[in-house]
Structures are given as C-alpha cells and as structure tokens.
Amino acid sequence: MSITRALISVSDKEGLLPFAKALAEQGVEIISTGGTSKALQEAGIPVTGISEVTGFPEIMDGRVKTLHPMIHGGLLAVRDNESHRNQMEENGIKPIDLVVVNLYPFKQTIAKENVAFSDAIENIDIGGPSMLRSAAKNHAYVTVVVDPKDYGLVLEELQQHQAVSEETRRRLAAKTFRHTAAYDALIAEYLTQQVEEEHPETYTVTFEKKQDLRYGENPHQKAAFYSKPLGAVLSVASAxxxxxxxxxxxxxxxxxxxxxxxxxxxxxxxxxxxHMNPCGVGTGRNVFEAFSRAYEADPVSIFGGIIASNVEIDKETAEKMSSIFLEIVIAPSFSEEALAVLTQKKNIRLLIVPFEKSGVIGKKITTIAGGMLVQDEDAFGLEEANVTVPTKREPTEKEWADLKLAWKVVKHVKSNAIVLARDEMTVGVGAGQMNRVGAAKIAIEQAGELAQGSALGSDAFFPMDDTVEAAAKAGVTAIIQPGGSVRDEDSIKKADEYGIAMVFTGVRHFKH
Structure with missing residues (x-):
C-alpha cells in the first residue's frame, strides 16, 4: 500500500525527526498531537494538528483528542468496500495510511520509587492503543509502527517501491498486538497487586526478549531468553x-x-x-575462605560449574578460581586485580548483580503441557520457623551452625534431598532420589570420613527411622528436618538411641 497520509504520536522520540523528515520529503501529509506536533514544528517539518482534522479541541488534559470518527474512520475504513468509501465521502473522512504511535511510559512510571497511584493511572494510555489496534486490525490498508527500530524498514520499502508490502504490514500488525498486549498485561498486573488479588481468574504476564540462544537444553531445541519487566534486580535476567x-x-x-x-x-x-543442584557451598570470614570450602566440598563436580558469591571477588580468590575450569562466576563486584586474572580466560563468563537490592518475594511460574502452575517463591527461613528439639539431647553451638547451613542449602536441592554440613561447608549432597534414605546414602558416600561429626538437613520428614539409622552409622551427630510424620516417634527414639540431637522445624521444602 502507498502512503500519502500519516498519523504520528510518540512518547519515545528516538529517531523521530529523521523519519518524519523523510516522509515529508516523499510528500506524505503528517498529522500529529501535543508534544510530538511541537517537536516536528520546531524541526521545520510540516505538520497538521489533530484538532484541525477532528474539528474538536484536545480536552481533559489531553485525555480526549484522537478518539474521534475523523481519526478512526480514516483508520478502519475498508478501502475496497463501496459503502465504506461512500460514508467516508459523506462525512469528509480522509484515509490514514500510516500510524506511528508508541505509548505513555507506564512501565517507567511505576518503576519509580514510591510512585503515587494517581501518577500511575494518569500514565495509562487510551487513545494510543485504540489507534494502534484500529490500524493493526486494518493492516490490509494501513501500515502501523510501534518500534523506532522499524522506521528504517518502512522508509526503505517506500523509497524502493513507493509502497509497504503486505508481508511487512502483516508482520508490523502482529508486533503491534504483541506490544499492546504487553502494555495491558503490565497495567493489569500492577492494578491486581494494588488490590492484593492473590490468584485472579485470569493470570496475565508479559516478558521481554533479552536474546536468542544458540539452543535450549540440547542442541536440537530452539530457545530464547526473556526477562520480566520490573522483575527482581537480584537475578540473572538483570545481571x-x-x-x-x-x-x-x-x-x-x-x-x-x-x-x-x-x-x-x-x-x-x-x-x-x-545441573541445578549445589555441589559445594562454603562460608567464611572472607571470599577466599568461602570459595576454598565450596571447592573442597566437591573438587570433582565443581569442574565446569557455576559459581555465585555474595561478596566481591578479590585477586587471591580469582587466582584459585583460574586454576580450574569454571563456566560462570557471579558476584556483586570484582576487584580490578581479580578481573585482570579472570579475563585471561577467554570463555569464562563474569556477571555482576547488585546484592544490596534483593527485591520483594515474587511468584514462581512453572509451565506444564497446556497450562501453568503459579506459587509464591519459597522464601521461608529458619528464623520464621517454630523450631523444637524432640530428642533428649539439644544441639551444641557448633552443631547449630552446621544445622543452619544444611537447612539453608537443602531447600534448594531437588527432592528428595539430604545435605550434610560441617565446619562452614557442605560435605555431602544427595539430590533427586525416589526415596529419602537413598538420598541420604548418596550424601553420606560423598562425604566419606567428613560425615563424622556432621549435621544432616532433610527437605521433608522421615517416613521411617532408616535415614536416622544410616546417618548415625556414618557419624552424623545432629539432624534438622520438618517433622510431621505419623512415625516421628520412631525417628526420635532412633536418634536418642545413638545420642543424636534432632531439630524439628515444622516447615517442608520440597523442590521438584
């Protein structure tokens, strides 16, 4: 379709002036509103104000300006329909061939700290989505552009062919509906949060593409990476x-x-x-101690692993890291000396995330065939639990430290899960087993002699006392688990028999 008349109204004015100038040079009449019209006039580009077209002033602080038959008639008319053409002629409506609109900055507004609800509402665009939807619906005759990145494509086709192809119009229409759907999804999510609706009758979310990936879990699977607008700052998506x-x-x-x-x-x-499970976790007075313990926890599995630190990586730690193959190191920062060491390795990925901005607890979405599951993130900590000690012996101060470490880690291990910890590090991890004692045996075998004097953490209760028996024979001296089994008393008696201190938290941490 050729373009003789365009309506331009944009909040994001990136690339606007060169694009509008090129349209004007091709003899395209430009209609515009408010700030966009002013920007075009100041640049010396001929422009017709929206009120000149509608014969009606912009009113209500600009809330009503384009919602008018002279605009939407020009957008929605089916040009091959004689009745539509007659009605346009009778009412003095001229066709609009190109719509260039992007919307009020709602996302940017609600991203501001302590934004007023009234400000958020005022930045919900009404006229813009209406024009976009009209133009996109009628893309057989109208070209619609929502992204400045597409200005060049439209100009190129106009300059080469004096028209925009049907294929391009259709692609731009599809992009437009994605754009307005994402805009509405963000508004719906914001308002739903404001009224504290926990699980609404429909669940609408939107994500923005960060990048195409070479492939998915396996080379034969196509994949891409999307991030949630205004999602958690402490995340890979924001790294x-x-x-x-x-x-x-x-x-x-x-x-x-x-x-x-x-x-x-x-x-x-x-x-x-x-592979989504921790192979080693270490803590210490500094990052070097913490990494050394994480390494010692499983020096075999860490090869080709992903490392995350909650403190800056220094030179000493970087030098130790560089002695093995690591895929990724994530930290709040790297010292200049550490960067000099690690960047000598061409392929290692170094990411920084702001640990001081952890953000609020969000929702976890898991897709299934034909649907999805939504739940709160598992942010329940030991300090919130109703902790009891049902055994005769209470944990020592050292055992408490080991139990807390095991408990923090086991909630992130695939169920059924068992973690052994001692001396500020994990020493055994049993993940993803079909029975709990099987997970315990794996963790115990991995720990070897380090199981002696360790603490055991379990993500769920013991259905029978066999896990306690296996732990005791390996030298485990303390256990932390949710409790709640009908056979808890068997496990308590077995722990007392071996002098094990056992803690009940009342909180399960399944992770499937």
Whole structure:
C-alpha cells in the first residue's frame, strides 16, 4: 500500500525527526498531537494538528483528542468496500495510511520509587492503543509502527517501491498486538497487586526478549531468553555481563539456582552449582575462605560449574578460581586485580548483580503441557520457623551452625534431598532420589570420613527411622528436618538411641 497520509504520536522520540523528515520529503501529509506536533514544528517539518482534522479541541488534559470518527474512520475504513468509501465521502473522512504511535511510559512510571497511584493511572494510555489496534486490525490498508527500530524498514520499502508490502504490514500488525498486549498485561498486573488479588481468574504476564540462544537444553531445541519487566534486580535476567561468551540455556538455569542459594547467606558465602543442584557451598570470614570450602566440598563436580558469591571477588580468590575450569562466576563486584586474572580466560563468563537490592518475594511460574502452575517463591527461613528439639539431647553451638547451613542449602536441592554440613561447608549432597534414605546414602558416600561429626538437613520428614539409622552409622551427630510424620516417634527414639540431637522445624521444602 502507498502512503500519502500519516498519523504520528510518540512518547519515545528516538529517531523521530529523521523519519518524519523523510516522509515529508516523499510528500506524505503528517498529522500529529501535543508534544510530538511541537517537536516536528520546531524541526521545520510540516505538520497538521489533530484538532484541525477532528474539528474538536484536545480536552481533559489531553485525555480526549484522537478518539474521534475523523481519526478512526480514516483508520478502519475498508478501502475496497463501496459503502465504506461512500460514508467516508459523506462525512469528509480522509484515509490514514500510516500510524506511528508508541505509548505513555507506564512501565517507567511505576518503576519509580514510591510512585503515587494517581501518577500511575494518569500514565495509562487510551487513545494510543485504540489507534494502534484500529490500524493493526486494518493492516490490509494501513501500515502501523510501534518500534523506532522499524522506521528504517518502512522508509526503505517506500523509497524502493513507493509502497509497504503486505508481508511487512502483516508482520508490523502482529508486533503491534504483541506490544499492546504487553502494555495491558503490565497495567493489569500492577492494578491486581494494588488490590492484593492473590490468584485472579485470569493470570496475565508479559516478558521481554533479552536474546536468542544458540539452543535450549540440547542442541536440537530452539530457545530464547526473556526477562520480566520490573522483575527482581537480584537475578540473572538483570545481571551485567563483564566478560566471556554468551550465556547458554543451561548456564542461565544453573546461574539462577546458584543465586537463589547464595542470597540465603549474610556472611561471606560461595556456592558451586552443577545441573541445578549445589555441589559445594562454603562460608567464611572472607571470599577466599568461602570459595576454598565450596571447592573442597566437591573438587570433582565443581569442574565446569557455576559459581555465585555474595561478596566481591578479590585477586587471591580469582587466582584459585583460574586454576580450574569454571563456566560462570557471579558476584556483586570484582576487584580490578581479580578481573585482570579472570579475563585471561577467554570463555569464562563474569556477571555482576547488585546484592544490596534483593527485591520483594515474587511468584514462581512453572509451565506444564497446556497450562501453568503459579506459587509464591519459597522464601521461608529458619528464623520464621517454630523450631523444637524432640530428642533428649539439644544441639551444641557448633552443631547449630552446621544445622543452619544444611537447612539453608537443602531447600534448594531437588527432592528428595539430604545435605550434610560441617565446619562452614557442605560435605555431602544427595539430590533427586525416589526415596529419602537413598538420598541420604548418596550424601553420606560423598562425604566419606567428613560425615563424622556432621549435621544432616532433610527437605521433608522421615517416613521411617532408616535415614536416622544410616546417618548415625556414618557419624552424623545432629539432624534438622520438618517433622510431621505419623512415625516421628520412631525417628526420635532412633536418634536418642545413638545420642543424636534432632531439630524439628515444622516447615517442608520440597523442590521438584
């Protein structure tokens, strides 16, 4: 379709003036509103005000200006329909061939700290989405542009063919409906949060593409990475990459798992993750101690792993890290000396995330075939639990420290899950087993001699006393678990038999 008349009304004025100037030079009449009209006039580009077209002033602080038959008739008319053409002629309506609109900055408004509700409401665009939807519906005759990145495409086709192709119009229409749907989804989410609706009758969310990925979990699967607008700041989606090749699908999943664990800690902590499970977690007085313990926890599995630290990486730690192959290192910052060391390795990815901005508890969305599941993130900590000690012996101060470490980690291990910890590090991790004693045996075998004097954390209760028996024979001296089994008394008696201190939290941490 050729373009003789265009309506331009944009909040984002990136690339606007060169685009409008090129249209004007091709003899296109430009209609515009408010700030856009003023910007065009100041640039010396001929423009017709919206009120000149409608014969009606912009009123109510600009809330009503384009909602008029002279505009929407020009957008929605089916040009091949004789009745539509006659009605246009009878009412003095001229066709509009191109609509260039982007919307009020609602996302930017609600991103502001302590934004007033009234300000958010005022930045809900009404006329803009209406024009976009009209133009996109009638894309057989109208070209619609919502993204400045598409200005060049439209100009190129106009200059080469004096028209915009049907294929391009259709693609731009689809993009427009995605744009307005995302805009409405963000508004719906904001208002739903304001009225504290927990699980609404429809659940509408939107995500923005960050990048195409080379492939998904496996090379034969196509994949892309999307981020949630105004999502958690402490996340892989918001991370800044300082060095290394592009993140892969599996990298992103593992990095997310590592961050989820390390943000449990306030003292210096380092987490190593492989295939969504922690293979080593260490804490210490500084990052070097923490990383050394995370490494010692499982020096085999850490190879090719993802590392997350909640404190800056220094030179000493970087030098130790550089001696092994690591896929990713995530931290709040890297010292200049650490960067000089790590960037010598071409492929290692270095990411920074702002740990001081953890954000609010969000929703976790899991897709299934034909639907999805939504739940709160598991942010329940030990300090919130109703902790009891049902055994004869209470944990010692050292055992309490080990129990707390095991408890923080086990909630992030695939169920059924068992974690052994001692001396500020994990020493055994049993993940994803079909029975609990099986997970315990894996953790105990991994720990070897380090199981002696360790503490055991379980993500769920013991259905029978066999896990306590296995732990006792390995030398475990303290256990933390939710409790709540009909056979809790069997586990308590078994713990007392071996002199094990056992803690009940009343809180389960399944992770499927």
């Amino acid at each position: 800044q990459q300082l060095h290394g090749k592009e993140l892969s699908y599996n990298n992103i999943n593992d990095a997310d798992a590592a961050l989820a664990i390390v943000k449990e800690f306030t003292d210096p902590a380092v987490v190593a993750v492989k």
